[in-house]
Amino acid sequence: MSHSPDSWTILPYGDSAFLVELPELEAVVAYYRGLTKDGSHAGVVDVVPAARTVLVTFDPEVVPASGIKAWLEDAQPAPAELGTGRDVEIEVAYGGQDLAEVAGLLGLSEKEVVSLHAGSVWTAAFSGFAPGFAYLVTNHEKLRVPRRSTPRTVVPAGSVGLAGEFSGIYPRSSPGGWQLIGTTDRALWDASKPEPALIRPGDRVKFVEA
């Protein structure tokens, strides 16, 4: 699969970073996968995917900016089926505080919301908000709901939510505006492990009804 080089734009970001801008989230996921599937480039510190961009930071004492720019220009986006991410299964007790409201917003029954959520394969597009919080996307928009108009001051750790095109799990208790449809006991972030995040960008996530 080849992409024309003009399908992404490389924006300047100081002396030790570039910001790659892509047309849509799906392109970000493929570009990120392509950049990271064979490990990273020498001197690269972070590769941070987001909704429309990938930020790449590097150590200019190890690699010149021109080397990183060439690497970003020549990257080959990798389609989802070639993903190297891991498969993560997460048991969810459905029935969160907003399940009825979500069903109402979507014109579905609560049962249909649950089977759509548990029946879809989700991909971790990017992280943020809190360590271990992954923004998950799937290949349809049947579960697209707005955030709550008033965020909650406390959302318990393990809450499974929906917001916009994303699903996500709160790694810790925090304020939050996502619509809550269930809870899980899995630890999303365990600082004592060498790999503290349960879900990393590029991973595929399957929810299982507990």
Add this chain to the structure above:
Amino acid sequence: MGIVVMNPGPQTLVEDLGRPGYAALGLSPSGALDRQALLLANALLGNPADAAGLEVLLGGLRLRFVTASTVAVTGAEGLVKLNGSEMPLNQAVRIAPGTVLEFGAPLFGVRYYLAVLGGIDAPRLLGSRSSDVLSGEGPAPLRAGDSLAVGRTGNDASSLNSVPDRAGGAVPPVRRAPDPGQAIVARVHRGPRVDWFDDESWLRLVTQHWTLSPESNRIGARLLGRPLLRIRGEELPSEGMALGALQVPPSGLPTVFLADHPVTGGYPVIAVVRRGDLDLLAQARPGQTIKFLG
């Protein structure tokens, strides 16, 4: 245990050079805000560059050393006392068991760095002992009554009894803490979203005298001045934020992202401060003038 915390002051944190490389998991790089000062303190003792020390905000810290040690204080400048007598800054100093070390309010800069021979020992997270105030990861801020452990030195026990030979190792030069009466100058590059602002805004950024807001912290240096004007009204989808990014929220008043910055953000970045100039910003006092050189 080697050191007892009698009074932590307003905020004292364990910091080393941080844990860069985990932004994709949502974790900030963290680490000493004035890296140069911590590197100097460790070099003065012959510690490894990545040994953890204490970052002491605005003084107030009082410690009692249970065992003999050698220490160095760098960064901010103010009255630091050993058992009531003034202690020289920016050099290795031997201290006897039972010594009380006390940090006065700094007169220059805001953050002292204390290195201890062997480094402060604390559990590591992803290779680093740095405390991250945004995520709450890493060692908790010091509290009165805490005991701090000191790491073992690589050398034999005799090194504990002598000030390290500084001629052998490469000790970086002392950089004086910035004079609060003078402007701090930080060089900037154009950022990825400079075209989201009118032409005036770039000029305003690099010509006006900004003032450091008292709401600044390890997450960001907040600036006060005439606001920058955005010309694009649409929402910016959250994107990766790098150290030194000058993010401009709707108020038009930029924040320079420091070590504990959020890894993503939804406001446009007009400029990026050069890495080497962030150390000076870490020592800026609330109300101090900041100038950006474009």
